Amino acid sequence: MTSHDEGAGDLSAPSRVPGAPTRRDEWLRRRRRRSTVIALTSTVLTFGILFVVVTNSSGWPKVKEIFFNAERFKEDFPELLGYLWIDVKLFLQCAPLILVWGMVIALCRNTRNPVLFPLRVFAAVYTDFFRGVPVILTIYLVGFGIPKLGLLEGEFHFLGFGGSWTSPYLWGPIALVLSYSAYVAEVFRAGIESVHESQRAGARSLGLSQRQTLRHVVLPQAVRRVIPPLMNDFLSLQKDVALLSILGIIEVFRRASSIKDLTGNFTPIVAAAVIFLILTIPETRLVDWYTARQRARTGGSVVA
């Protein structure tokens, strides 16, 4: 204790009990409480106004009857839930193949060896093509076109799905894999390029070969970095599985639209939307949890 401390007066906290909140803590707490109140009020106001405007509109009773029919929902929701597994299964079959094939394409684009130049060209053309063509067209072309060629006959068995070589359960997922791996390849490539050159220099200076550098130093960092954007693509894959219904695969959306056709009521479509949300929201939370854990583990401070 110096005389300077005593003279500081109002500016410094007077000798306080250890552990008791400082003036700064008090201020932070006040500010937090204030933001919470503001956030709450604005949320309640926004949704309140929306609710009043929508429910008082002239068409609301009709919309409610057609889209938000409680009886229909109670009846259709459990039935649609029974088709959920088809969507999940198609997703689980596509996702690993997309990761592998996307990585292969990304690595092809990153090759520097002149012998492998054709691979680079192939990868560039591939990503341009499949990112440029709407997914639904790819599904049409692959799903209807290839089986029509009549090149393949008989049966196949693969990852729990088996059947005819012309089955939509084979060519539908293949179409999704072709299309999505083009996007995923670009995400991987961006990740690979984001790893600073000094990391390569560090690895090469230890005598690691180009391959070892890629395998042990560049790729692990690249992949970790692109997990959030990758999850984005996979969320959209989970939803686009519904597009396979055009090939005749009966899953949640397909079933919902046939119920709609039978009853003339759109509630099953809303129920299908709810099912997709049930599927996708936990997936997003999972990524958030993963990123937070990763950051906590390797340290480094986070800018507020």
Add this chain to the structure above:
Amino acid sequence: MNAKLSVRDVEKSFGKKLDRKVVLDHVSLDVGEHEVVCLIGASGSGKSTLLRCINLLEPIDDGAILLDGVDISEPGLDPDPIRRRIGMVFQSYNLFPHMSVLHNITLGPTKVLKHDTASARSAAIELLDRFSLADKADAYPDQLSGGQQQRVAIVRALAMKPELMLLDEVTAALDPVLVGEVLNVIRDMRAEGMTMVLATHEMGFAREISDTVCFLKDGVILESGPPAQLFTDPARAETREFLERVIASGRL
């Protein structure tokens, strides 16, 4: 030929024909076994580029670099077996942030030298212990101070048992307190007889540790000699001017 490392008439420039910038202009340098050579000079004088060329991270345009009398700058030569013999430490550490300290150090020995994991780990822990970093073995680079990170980077290079160490302004990113701990490690290496080439801005340290000091300006080694002579009685006006500026900025 008894020089461990011999740099002969090396030329290096960056950029295309028109805006070509010469960074190394007929540089020649001999480093004997157990010798410590310091490269001094202003930023952009070519110190770092010279070190990167020796480690084959940058190809040279002309001249030759000899290690134990063998030309390692021959185009088309596989650089990996040569880099194995040369340790390099960078200004910004270049540790691998996704690996623990221990993993950073054992990566080279296990993947390049094909040592088994157990012996690589015990050798790494021994080295960490020697540089009082044993308690940091399981930490990740981002959890360490700059000085600790740089010491880990030095240990990582040492774990490869290099015949020659290249240190590229290894203290330039550190505050004065942390500089000391890193310099101690370098003193230690010198005591063990490590052959070293350092680029540094720490003139006092260069004077203390080196057998030979080279002053670079615009890609040319203008003057080289024992530190006692170069620092007290430089032959060239440019050297004198550089040292005066360093003294004026309080770094000597």
